Amino acid sequence: MIKLGLIVNPIAGMGGSVALKGTDGKALEKAISLGAVPKCHHRVASALSEGSGWNVRWVTCSGKMGEAVLGSLGIDCTVIPSFGDKTTGQDTIRAARAMVEEKVDLLIFAGGDGTARDVASVVGEELPVLGVPGGVKIHSAVFAKTPKLAGGLIRDYVSGNLRETHLGEVMDIDEDLFRMGQVRARLFGYMRVPISGRSMQVKKAGRHIENSQVRLEEAAAFVADSMKRGVLYLLGSGSTVRALSNRMGLEGTLLGVDAVLDGRLIGKDLTEREIGSLLYGHEGEAKIIVSPIGGQGFIFGRGNQQFSPSVIRSVGKSNIIVLATPDKMDELFGRTLLVDTGDETLDRELNGYISVNVGWNRKIIWPVG
Numbered sequence: 071m072i073k074l075g076l077i078v079n080p081i082a083g084m085g086g087s088v089a090l091k092g093t094d095g096k097a098l099e100k101a102i103s104l105g106a107v108p109k110c111h112h113r114v115a116s117a118l119s120e121g122s123g124w125n126v127r128w129v130t131c132s133g134k135m136g137e138a139v140l141g142s143l144g145i146d147c148t149v150i151p152s153f154g155d156k157t158t159g160q161d162t163i164r165a166a167r168a169m170v171e172e173k174v175d176l177l178i179f180a181g182g183d184g185t186a187r188d189v190a191s192v193v194g195e196e197l198p199v200l201g202v203p204g205g206v207k208i209h210s211a212v213f214a215k216t217p218k219l220a221g222g223l224i225r226d227y228v229s230g231n232l233r234e235t236h237l238g239e240v241m242d243i244d245e246d247l248f249r250m251g252q253v254r255a256r257l258f259g260y261m262r263v264p265i266s267g268r269s270m271q272v273k274k275a276g277r278h279i280e281n282s283q284v285r286l287e288e289a290a291a292f293v294a295d296s297m298k299r300g301v302l303y304l305l306g307s308g309s310t311v312r313a314l315s316n317r318m319g320l321e322g323t324l325l326g327v328d329a330v331l332d333g334r335l336i337g338k339d340l341t342e343r344e345i346g347s348l349l350y351g352h353e354g355e356a357k358i359i360v361s362p363i364g365g366q367g368f369i370f371g372r373g374n375q376q377f378s379p380s381v382i383r384s385v386g387k388s389n390i391i392v393l394a395t396p397d398k399m400d401e402l403f404g405r406t407l408l409v410d411t412g413d414e415t416l417d418r419e420l421n422g423y424i425s426v427n428v429g430w431n432r433k434i435i436w437p438v439g
Contacts, residue, residue: 072228073127075174076147077165077189079181080134080157082110082205109412110204114139114180116414117202117217117224121145124228129172131165148172159188166192173197176227178220180204183243186212190240190259198235198262200224203271203410208372211238211273212263216371216410216417219269227264238263239273271366271408285395288430290314293359293393302356303330304345304385306374310361310393327376342378349384357389358382362408365401369438370420371410379413387419392426392436399428399436406437 111134121128121143128147130136135153140146150168153161162181166189169177176198179189182205190212193199201213202220214220226232242258263270290313297303297318305311305328315322320335322328329337329348337348349356358377360369369392370377382390392407409420421439428434 071125071127072176073129073172073174074224074228075169075172075177076114076128076130076136076140077162077169077177077179077185078110078114078131078134078136078139079162079179079185079204080110082181082185110180111139111142113204113217113412114202115143117178117180117214117221118143118145120221120225124225126228129169129174131161131168135161135165159184162188163192169193170196176200176224178202178224183207183210183241186210186240186261187242187258190261193261195237195260195262198227198264200227200263203371206373206375207243208271209241209243209273211271212240212261213271214269215271215368215408218414223264223266223269232264232266234265235262236265237261238270241273267405271368273365285397285429286310286313287317289393289395289427289432290317292430292432293391293427294318297330297333299332300354301331302348302352302354304328304340304348304356304358304377304381305330306358306360306377308361308363308373310395310398311359314359314393325373327374340376342376342381345376345381346378346384349381355389356385357391358385359391359393361393362398362402364398366408367402367405368408368410371408371412375412377411379411379416382411382416382420390424392424394426394428396428399426399434406439409438 122145128140128145130140130147132149132151132153135157137149162185178200179185180202186201199212200220200223202217203213214223237260240258240261242256293314294317305322307325312322312324318333323339326339328335329340362369363372409417411417423435424438425433426436
């Protein structure tokens with residue numbers, strides 16, 4: 071019988087909606103004080119919703135690190151004890167060691183890049199792994215694109231339809247610099263992951279192309295010139311949208327969500343709650359401006375969790391503006407743009423086609439799904 075291991079980082083992703091860019095170290099206490107709530111449990115439950123019907127043996131950690139979510143799904147499991155309510159990266163490392171000793175056939179872990187790094191420090195290339203996306207920073211190529219797709223990969227692995235693996239990159243992101251608006255990533259290592267171009271995400275791509283910068287400035291100028299008075303614009307994270315702020319002469323946030331009304335910056339590095347308050351108090355139309363993550367294609371659910379399902383629904387699908395360069399779209403190699411909002415119904419509603427601004431008065435139609 072196949073043996074599956076499960077490690078859940080229960081605090082992963084809590085910093086996203088409150089604009090903290092992560093929950094490592096002291097940021098967790100601040101996230102809780104700002105009203106952040108755990109969400110990783112629900113994402114794992116979504117991935118394993120069909121798990122009670124699989125003929126497998128589960129091994130997991132006690133309490134919130136796995137036992138609780140499997141119990142909520144009616145799945146029997148062997149429990150590794152002595153994991154308390156307050157967990158740290160050291161607990162993840164200890165859990166990974168236990169999974170290696172248990173000789174699990176596939177190790178499933180839920181969290182972000184920090185969790186992946188902790189697992190990789192123990193597992194390396196020793197056994198196959200699969201990441202369920204649950205953190206704020208998810209740059210590594212060891213995660214499924216969404217929890218549901220993770221569930222499909224596990225099902226295929228259990229049935230024997232998917233056993234081939236390759237090495238996926240684990241990226242190490244400096245979280246302190248990340249909070250200060252600087253992205254400094256280095257390759258930490260590799261782990262073996264299932265081969266699935268449809269379901270697995272790729273490593274975030276960087277871009278330093280002179281021609282691309284010219285196109286970006288053209289697209290930013292066009293969007294800026296198209297902005298209307300009385301409309302509340304919510305600007306997403308990343309250097310592409312930052313170019314729009316620069317075009318308007320505003321000092322926006324590189325890795326946060328800002329609000330612009332009538333050419334003025336009225337909110338900077340906003341939390342989900344602050345965005346909701348602005349929308350509630352604004353009588354006119356509102357629009358969201360985002361850019362896909364290079365190489366991956368996510369427009370929601372990676373690094374911009376402040377755009378919660380309630381925020382996106384309040385703004386409306388028709389009021390989402392996508393800004394990119396032709397080079398960034400070429401990096402997708404024809405793959406669709408992606409959404410992982412944490413609300414499967416909303417994700418389905420956002421599927422379809424969307425217009426992408428790629429230059430001065432130049433748009434392309436691209437699938438989302």
